[in-house]
Structure formats: C-alpha cells, structure tokens
Amino acid sequence: MKKTVSPARKLNGEITIPPDKSIAHRAALFASISDEVSHISNYPAAQDPQSSLSCMQQLGVPITQENDRVEIKGVGRKGLQKPASVLDCGNSGTTMRLLTGLLAGAGVPATLQGDDSLSRRTMKRIIEPLRKMGLSISAREDAYPPLRIEKPMPVQPIRFELPVASAQVKSCVLLAGLFGESPTEVIERIPSRDHTEKMLGLEVKQRGDKKFIYSSLGHDIPGQSMRIPGDFSSAAFWLVAGAVHPEADLQLKGVGINPSRTALMDILKRMGARIEVSNERYEGKEPVADFSVKTSDLQPTEIHAWEVPNAIDELPVLTVAMACAGGTSAIRHASELRHKETDRIAAISEILKAAGVEIQEFEDGLEISGESGRRFKPFEGTSRDDHRIAMTAAVMGLCSNGDCTIHEAEAAAVSYPDFWKDMESVS
Numbered sequence: 301m302k303k304t305v306s307p308a309r310k311l312n313g314e315i316t317i318p319p320d321k322s323i324a325h326r327a328a329l330f331a332s333i334s335d336e337v338s339h340i341s342n343y344p345a346a347q348d349p350q351s352s353l354s355c356m357q358q359l360g361v362p363i364t365q366e367n368d369r370v371e372i373k374g375v376g377r378k379g380l381q382k383p384a385s386v387l388d389c390g391n392s393g394t395t396m397r398l399l400t401g402l403l404a405g406a407g408v409p410a411t412l413q414g415d416d417s418l419s420r421r422t423m424k425r426i427i428e429p430l431r432k433m434g435l436s437i438s439a440r441e442d443a444y445p446p447l448r449i450e451k452p453m454p455v456q457p458i459r460f461e462l463p464v465a466s467a468q469v470k471s472c473v474l475l476a477g478l479f480g481e482s483p484t485e486v487i488e489r490i491p492s493r494d495h496t497e498k499m500l501g502l503e504v505k506q507r508g509d510k511k512f513i514y515s516s517l518g519h520d521i522p523g524q525s526m527r528i529p530g531d532f533s534s535a536a537f538w539l540v541a542g543a544v545h546p547e548a549d550l551q552l553k554g555v556g557i558n559p560s561r562t563a564l565m566d567i568l569k570r571m572g573a574r575i576e577v578s579n580e581r582y583e584g585k586e587p588v589a590d591f592s593v594k595t596s597d598l599q600p601t602e603i604h605a606w607e608v609p610n611a612i613d614e615l616p617v618l619t620v621a622m623a624c625a626g627g628t629s630a631i632r633h634a635s636e637l638r639h640k641e642t643d644r645i646a647a648i649s650e651i652l653k654a655a656g657v658e659i660q661e662f663e664d665g666l667e668i669s670g671e672s673g674r675r676f677k678p679f680e681g682t683s684r685d686d687h688r689i690a691m692t693a694a695v696m697g698l699c700s701n702g703d704c705t706i707h708e709a710e711a712a713a714v715s716y717p718d719f720w721k722d723m724e725s726v727s
C-alpha cells in the first residue's frame with residue numbers, strides 16, 4: 301500500500317496511545333504457563349501481539365478474546381501441547397525469540413516460522429545459549445528461521461553474560477531457565493527493558509554495574525491479570541512530530557513510562573523539546589502518565605552508548621528530530637539497528653537523503669546535519685515493510701513542504717493499526 305502524506309498546517313489534539321507490544325507478548329506467554337486464569341484488558345489489536353496469542357492457542361492454551369479483552373486459562377508449566385502445525389510468528393521477533401526459549405525449556409517439539417523479514421533475522425544469539433543449556437534447536441543455515449525444537453531435553457542451567465544488550469535474548473534464556481532444577485543466571489551489563497523479570501517476579505540482584513537475574517523450576521509463575529499500558533514506542537512518533545512541527549500542541553494519553561523504555565524522552569528534553577508529563581499513576585505494576593508536547597527549538601545531541609538499548613526502537617524517529625535541530629547530531633554504538641525488521645540505519649539514511657538531509661552513514665549509526673526550522677523536501681521512499689520506518693517517514697511528511705509518498709505503508713499495523721487514523725485526527 302502506498303500512502304501520500306501532505307504537510308500538516310498544524311498538529312493539534314489528543315491521542316490515546318495504543319497498548320504496549322512488549323508487555324502484551326509477555327502477558328500472553330506468561331499467563332499461558334501460569335496455573336491461574338488471567339484477565340487482560342487493553343490487549344493490542346496489532347499484528348505482532350496477535351501472533352503471540354495465536355501461537356499460544358495452537359499450543360493448546362484456552363484463550364478467548366472479545367475486543368481488547370483477553371481471557372487466558374493458564375495450563376501451567378507442563379501443560380503446553382505439541383502443536384499440530386507450524387507456529388507462525390509473522391513479523392514478530394519477540395514472539396519467536398521468547399517462545400523458542402519457552403518451548404525448548406518446556407520440552408515441546410515445534411517449528412517456528414516467520415514472514416520474509418523475520419526469516420532474514422539471525423537467531424544465532426538465542427540458539428547459542430539454548431544449546432549451552434543442552435537444548436536441541438536447529439535452524440536454516442544454523443541461524444535463520446524456521447527454527448526447530450527437535451526433541452525434549454532436560455534444561456542444564458547456565459550462567460550467561462549477555463554479549464549484546466537485548467531484552468529478547470535475556471528473556472529467551474530466562475524462560476528456558478524456568479524449567480531447570482537449579483537456577484539459570486543471566487548477567488546484564490547494559491540495561492535493556494525489564495518487563496520479563498518484573499512480570500515474572502524473578503529474583504534480581506544489582507552488584508556494581510551488573511544486574512544478575514535468576515530463573516528456575518522453583519519459581520512460581522504468576523497470573524497476568526492487568527490492563528496493558530500505552531506503548532511509549534508508539535508515543536515516540538507523536539513526541540517527535542509535536543516537537544519539530546512549527547504549529548504543534550499534542551496531548552498523548554495513557555503512556556507507559558517504565559524507566560527502561562523512556563530514554564527518548566530524556567534525549568528529546570535535553571535537545572530542548574517542550575514535553576510535559578502529568579497525571580503519573582500505576583496500571584498494575586507499570587507506571588503510566590499523560591504527555592503534552594509543543595513546537596520546540598531543538599538543539600543537536602549525541603547519543604551515549606548506554607542510552608542505545610533503552611531507546612533502540614525510538615532511534616529511527618529520533619533522527620527526524622536530529623534533522624530539525626540546529627547543528628550536527630550523532631547516533632553511534634547502534635549497530636543493533638541493522639538487525640531489526642529491516643536494516644534501519646540503511647532505511648533511514650535513504651529516506652532522510654531523499655528528503656534533502658545531509659547524512660553520513662556508519663556501520664554503527666548515523667551523523668546528521670540538522671537545520672533548525674527545517675521543512676523536509678517532498679520525497680518518495682519505502683518503509684521496506686518495517687512499521688517503525690513507515691511511521692518515521694509519515695512524521696517527516698507531516699513536517700515537509702510538499703506531498704510525500706511512502707510505499708509499504710501498511711507495515712504500521714504491526715504495532716500501531718490506527719496510526720493513519722490518528723494522524724488524520726490531529727493534522
């Protein structure tokens with residue numbers, strides 16, 4: 301699908317931010333292996349979290365869904381059944397990585413496949429630790445989906461220091477560890493999102509700059525009745541749009557502000573963005589707030605290595621703010637961006653160049669020559685079927701000086717099905 305985005309005269313109004321994808325995947329998986337019945341509200345209609353639900357149904361978990369309400373009758377740690385057919389994770393790396401850890405640990409033979417984009421993403425980072433745990437996984441070219449959990453094997457607990465900061469890898473190993481007689485220990489030096497340890501209530505110790513997380517058979521898996529908070533990663537598009545558009549005043553409602561997710565807000569604030577946070581509250585265990593963002597005069601910035609995992613999904617749209625800040629900004633230490641739904645460094649650099657931005661590409665990031673008050677030149681570009689690239693391009697279109705064409709715009713539905721509707725409502 302091709303979308304034409306025209307410059308917005310103003311950006312004004314209120315948006316209810318769609319539910320958090322990362323929390324939803326975990327709620328679906330963890331509720332399934334608890335012994336309780338979980339009632340989850342505000343469950344996302346987005347494709348990725350729906351993939352997690354349908355995989356769990358294929359594994360014999362009784363799940364009913366009515367609008368945004370989901371009831372999951374947990375089957376317990378040992379109750380998952382061998383699926384009758386291949387588990388389709390769609391575009392969702394989180395589904396594939398977390399579910400592989402869970403099923404390998406539980407000893408459920410299964411095959412997990414993904415769409416074209418997911419089939420090109422390396423799974424080596426989970427295959428290696430799972431094999432160290434004695435689990436038998438095979439993959440195309442020993443790295444790419446489809447992944448096969450071949451036969452049930454007992455879990456050998458490991459001590460695993462994460463070689464890349466990745467919440468998906470961390471979660472995969474911890475989920476497999478839940479089936480080991482003695483604890484698996486995961487060590488994290490650079491913090492990544494902490495939903496897994498929080499939602500499972502795992503034992504966590506902080507020693508110096510290292511975080512140690514433990515999982516084992518002895519740990520009870522809690523039910524996951526909750527309301528899913530709004531996705532900060534979806535709010536990010538509006539935070540940037542509001543800050544760079546010349547006539548903007550946006551209110552964003554119900555946004556999750558878990559500190560392991562909100563580095564973008566700190567980065568934008570240090571660039572001078574006029575963002576206000578109000579009505580801070582808790583939804584279940586997660587902190588939530590409302591935001592307002594107004595037209596801002598942005599200064600350039602450089603991203604620290606330790607900020608990268610916390611802002612990893614927001615870095616594409618951050619480049620739009622950088623392009624509109626008066627001076628040179630840089631994102632480095634972010635080679636992980638090349639391993640997402642597409643190579644996001646290449647995709648962003650292509651679109652920004654097409655929109656008249658001077659940009660230098662590095663293996664691990666980008667350097668961007670910003671111009672305060674910039675209007676993007678009308679461009680034609682493709683999302684490369686990546687939801688975050690599609691929405692980043694849309695923000696650029698709103699802040700351009702002519703009609704912009706975005707190909708493969710439907711990708712937005714992977715995390716934010718109402719994105720285009722919300723865009724129309726505020727522009």
Ligand code: S3P
Binds near residue numbers: 322466468
């Ligand atoms: C996610 C973790 C991140 C992020 C992804 C969702 C999660 O990936 O990019 O969109 O829910 O755990 P990595 O942990 O692999 O960086």
